[in-house]
Amino acid sequence: MMDKRVPDVPAALADVQDGAMVLIGGFGESGSPIELIHGLIDQGARGLTVVSNNTGNGEVGLAALIKAGRVAKMVCSYPRSSNSKVFPELYRKGEIELELVPQGTLAERIRAGGAGVPAFYTPTGAGTVLAEGKETRDFDGRTYVMERAIRADFALVRAELGDRFGNLTFNKAGRNFGPVMCMAAKTAIAQVRRFVPAGEIDPEHVVTPGIFVGRVVEVPEPAQESALIEQGVSYP
Amino acid sequence: MMDKRVPDVPAALADVQDGAMVLIGGFGESGSPIELIHGLIDQGARGLTVVSNNTGNGEVGLAALIKAGRVAKMVCSYPRSSNSKVFPELYRKGEIELELVPQGTLAERIRAGGAGVPAFYTPTGAGTVLAEGKETRDFDGRTYVMERAIRADFALVRAELGDRFGNLTFNKAGRNFGPVMCMAAKTAIAQVRRFVPAGEIDPEHVVTPGIFVGRVVEVPEPAQESALIEQGVSYP
């Protein structure tokens, strides 16, 4: 029987190896799989390359993973925010690498990785410093940049409902990078607010078909990053 | 006020010009916008380039459009079927051009057109006659074919529900090419089984956001191609 449900967060993350490439969903705290990120801190893998739109806030979630020294390299579009101290500090000290990617290019590179497309052309970034060192090419009189696909070992995402096949729905704009990150990882791990029996999600309403998902773990009341920060939490 | 609803099929198709490039949804009869296709026959535009997975059956729908001599060129993956006579006959006589594209490449080229990606690489077709004359390139030791995006003047698709903003849902596997074709056309026209008030489609369940749709026309009881053929219908 196909059953992708795992009993808890440690079981979901047990085989993340040192040096793994990990996609982490979320746009700021929206859709951020905070319990999975904290589980990854507990699990201990080091030297990670993390692909995520931002670099976290305060000292919880992604910021805590970075603070714990587990991330060798960040691939992201917007590594600073009103409340990000951890990444900027390490970056200035030269202790973490950064690959800066325009947000839409980041999403499209991840989708390409999931779709078996090794490279594509985009107008975004053409004529800017972010295209330096990249191949460019003209099509129909406009210059485009060639971008390579991103594939990863793991994806960690937050979803709303999940069933034993790994079918997922998301909550509002918390959907953001979740669906494409599930596509691009060898093992996509989703924390869901609620397990539902197979068939409870209408086949018309499935957002991420289970084929893209490796494991589902139930986290009924996920923490909000901003609430933890307000409470002065520093993980672990 | 934004209102993409039009009163009838002729109003939806009034400005299709001779020589237009038209994407037509459907996988066989599933999801085929048969009333819009018949409307296009009535409307009279000639010299069309039609992009559609198949070439129609019997003498209704897409086959009837071809039979009426309106299609100069077909771009499709599977131009024959158990009940297709019209296209093969014209093709053998040299009266219609064919660009044969693998089905997944066809879908991806259309999506790329809608997503502002002018070209991408795919493993599909590499080392076959369908890659002849196309650029190939190795990435990580495997050969890929460069494929160009498809953009069109119009898309004709069949959907299930539609609202005044053009938001759409589809019916089961009738979804097939509909969403990507809507993305890739300057004017996407959807025949929907039912108009619904804005907000009736849950924002989580919208399959094609209205931004990709230009016009919506209600066709409450769409004909099925196979039923028309059984009845011996030949359109017009």
Next chain:
Amino acid sequence: MSDKTRTGLSRAQMAWRAAQDIPDGAYVNLGIGIPELVADYVPAGREVVYHTENGILGFGPAPEPGQEDPDLINAGKKPVTLLPGAAFFHHADSFAMIRGGHIDYCILGAMQVAANGDIANWSTGAAGAIPAVGGAMDLVAGVRNVLVITEHTTREGEPKLMERCSYPLTAPGVVKRVFTTFGVFDVTASGFLLQEIAPGVPVEQVRAATAAPLAVADSLKEVAAPQPEKAAAHV
């Protein structure tokens, strides 16, 4: 062709044998024809999720007569049903599943398979034929394990396992295993390797019907398929 020692496995037996290779929890795409029969023979206790390139995961068998829905069909345009946990998606997502390596197995028919894993299953290249490819090239280029089920020879007795394909390729070097009337053939770095043979068929007969060098596994055994009559009864 009534002599069982000459005919080898039935279509149902070939499908039965291929089905034994599908592990529990696999995502599988079945081609039109004999491959469709595979679903009937997946061993009890294994749950397999079927993908069809027109946009469904998790479909089930044909519906009762009268329950057909023209929008609920497989890639062969035959009516199917839905199992709990099914999902619909558009064509670009469906082929992302294929091209992105998310489908574990595809089982296809073929006109020819070559000793180097090349497959030809979309065109004879004959002048005047209407070329039609559908999703065949995407499947063989993208799916992790490409398996072929085919009669060992054409109706005219021409070999289908070749040194090199004479028909236009669907993709080069992708086939892992072939199930034919005469047995189970792995495609190895040094060509075809006969792993299992149809009961009562001599190796020399297989060789004679194969247009490529044929190695025979030391561990060669008979295909343990149920009797054709019995297997056929399931269909």
Next chain:
Amino acid sequence: MSDKTRTGLSRAQMAWRAAQDIPDGAYVNLGIGIPELVADYVPAGREVVYHTENGILGFGPAPEPGQEDPDLINAGKKPVTLLPGAAFFHHADSFAMIRGGHIDYCILGAMQVAANGDIANWSTGAAGAIPAVGGAMDLVAGVRNVLVITEHTTREGEPKLMERCSYPLTAPGVVKRVFTTFGVFDVTASGFLLQEIAPGVPVEQVRAATAAPLAVADSLKEVAAPQPEKAAAHV
């Protein structure tokens, strides 16, 4: 800076003026800062659908206090509400809308805009700064009409309308029109063209604060924005 003839338009007046350029039925993406105010001034009778790159079409104003949902936010990470007809979608689809030319207008802030339409709004290129680009490059490369709202000069009085940008570009040659404290500037093939001027501001003052040649339209008129006090009251 209390002298109105020197300060020109208020933030609200700039937003008001930009809002007049948005036609009925447009899909619009508003940047963070002054551009956000534009939504308050779209003339009655015009229906505009707002897009935010994190995955919503059809959002509305901020919710009542206590009604905020951390998963219902805009690209500036501020809470929003939904209007009837809204839709959610993932990031690849959201940027397909942007890159694919489906968004009619984006209205953004800028550090610098050049006479050739170049825009710099993501980085000063200063050593030690943490580079961060977000969706800025996608928006200016993909949206059909890129409009900029900005103070005419920096807080330090440095010009922001330049012959060429000195900061790293967000994209070359994309800006169509700039709304500043001092007026409305079209980017034409021959550089900046002053189309409308803030009431009471002399052209020479505008020229002096602009680091590029400035042509003045024959049809130059005053910006017809409501009084700053009145406009500000709407915010």
